[in-house]
Amino acid sequence: MKFSLINRIFVGLLVWFLGSISVSAQDGAIISADKKAMTLRIGEFKWIEPAKPAEDKMQSFIETIKAKVAEAVTTSGRFEVLDDTITKNVTGYAQSEIFMRNVPVDKYPQFITDLMNDNLLVGEITKCKFTKRTTGAKGYLCMLALKLSVANAYDKMNIISSRMFVSSLKGKQLIVRNTAGAALDDALQSITDKLIDYFSHNFSVYGTLVSYDGSKAILSCGTPQGVVEGDEFQVLQVTMMDGGKIEKEHVGKLKVKELLPDGTSVCSMTENKDEIIQRFQTSSQKNWLQCRLILNK
Structure with missing residues (x-):
């Protein structure tokens, strides 16, 4: 599933989630004083691995990785997940005086608490090595190393947590897939439980x-x-x-x-x-x- 589809789902959920007190930002997006903590924004994922595939395939692989990470974050139950590009203009408007004047006194503490604790997730794909087998079981294998870093969304230099995730093969048996995309899916599946555990136990609510x-x-x-x-x-x-x-x-x-x-x-x-x-x-x-x-x- 492409991350663009997840974007649309998250935007729909965000709009659905709005309470009775909401304000439209200048770009047409809507935010609410009733939103629940915590928010994790999915930011940029960079391809650091020197061996790069064709540009279109590289972007497709990045989107696949982002989607799997977003899925794991959501499953952890710790965060609402948003693409950072969705909220850039909204964030500035939410911090403006005109918005704060529209937030009732009893909603203000929770809204500011949420705003203070928004987080930004970025990723570095430090290894994504595809091996193509032409003899025996023909197809592709993938070794993935992914570094994730979480920072405060309003102080991006303030890194809260950072961790490397490396794919592993169950029983150390190599699994050959028909396509590189399927091999990447296997690599991501092997780190899914680790991702969920990481987001479940390393971030306060x-x-x-x-x-x-x-x-x-x-x-x-x-x-x-x-x-x-x-x-x-x-x-x-x-x-x-x-x-x-x-x-x-x-x-x-x-x-x-x-x-x-x-x-x-x-x-x-x-x-x-x-x-x-x-x-x-x-x-x-x-x-x-x-x-x-x-x-x-």
């Missing part, structure tokens, strides 16, 4: 506190972001300083007790309950609580 009742709190994220019962979240006080600088302070902890059908979670306040409640009650557009999933590595 971010959300905000929605409400509380006694010792329980409602967290804005849940099943759609791959959150499971027992997950723990660090509660941070986020303060937007003059000039747009962000400062964060540890406040307490939450533990997920129940996942709700609307995509939120019921949590117990396991550390500094009174402080969490006090900070929540005094939240504003410049001062609010952000919740970050604690990764268990």
Whole structure:
């Protein structure tokens, strides 16, 4: 499946996902104050391998690799996936004063939390070697080495994580395919589980506190972001300083007790309950609580 088809699917899902509060950007795209964290933008994939196929085949192979990576990211449950080109103009508009004036006070903290934690994924194809067999089982074999790097979408020099994935053949038996494309599919299939595991366990989920009742709190994220019962979240006080600088302070902890059908979670306040409640009650557009999933590595 070509990545252009995935683009259309993702755009359709993005439009479908919009809440009641939405604004049209100048390029006609639409964004919403109700979007869920987290977003992973699929950026540029470069062909670094010195041995390059014909230009049309090289582009086709890149699109195949991007599509498989996007599929694995989605399966991990951690991210909404978008092509970076879809959101470039929208991003600038979302950060503008005119947009912020249209975001209700109660939606602002979650929207800014999401915006701060958008990520950009880029790839380097460091090896994509095709071997053509002309004797015995005739056809193609493929060895693939793919380096993926995830950065903050608004600070591309801030690399959050980077990892190399190398294809492997089950049982070390070479699988010969009729076409180079089919051989590449096999190579990608051999790293799919590793890709899913990587995106599932190496990136935090971010959300905000929605409400509380006694010792329980409602967290804005849940099943759609791959959150499971027992997950723990660090509660941070986020303060937007003059000039747009962000400062964060540890406040307490939450533990997920129940996942709700609307995509939120019921949590117990396991550390500094009174402080969490006090900070929540005094939240504003410049001062609010952000919740970050604690990764268990």
